[in-house]
Amino acid sequence: MIHDEKDPRQYSAESIAEDAAIGAVGGTVLGLLTGGVSALGVIGGAGAGVAVGNITAPQVVVLRPNQTINLTLDSPVRF
Template structure:
């Protein structure tokens, strides 16, 4: 009997000792440990901190945004840290566009997400009525006024100035509608389904 026991102990000596995994460590990676309810609001903003982003409201654009404020669950636990990235797209909506989020990256892991923003209203493209654009429109209008005056028998200051004013007005009126996300601008996403992490 002693010989059998000794042989068993010698045979087990080649098996490495496995310490039990602490319960705390197991809980950190337990899926389904965190849940945000449908209707939770997540503030987000553009990743571009220096220049505006422009979107034509009749077109779909892929877009990545950043969470601007940490989100906590009903028990006060941090679920979505500020700076987390949400992937989705800008989609046409009446009066502008809407951002629809489809996934979120937290701590290097990607989770499915169903969230959308309210309508981000379109506006006349500010690039078309910036100072440079107005000067260009006025110059084109003034040249047209001068040409028209020459064709009708005489170039006058009135023709040139009238053409310049008309050029500015036409440039402003014909500017396309765009949705603009400006640096530092924030908008809210609302969860359309619970988010389990």
């Protein structure tokens, strides 16, 4: 059985910064709509963006170099 895990590409600095930027913009927009932009709202939005990005990261199967994989055939292989 090969197990899946969260996509390691979602943990890159670029991906985390992108999630934070989206959240910060969201926090700013909510602040504008509710009557005032605050640093706390922007920082909270950035933190929420990072959290949501981490939670929603896709599950993938990662095959690493030098990893042994055992295969079982259900029927004979024909060449």
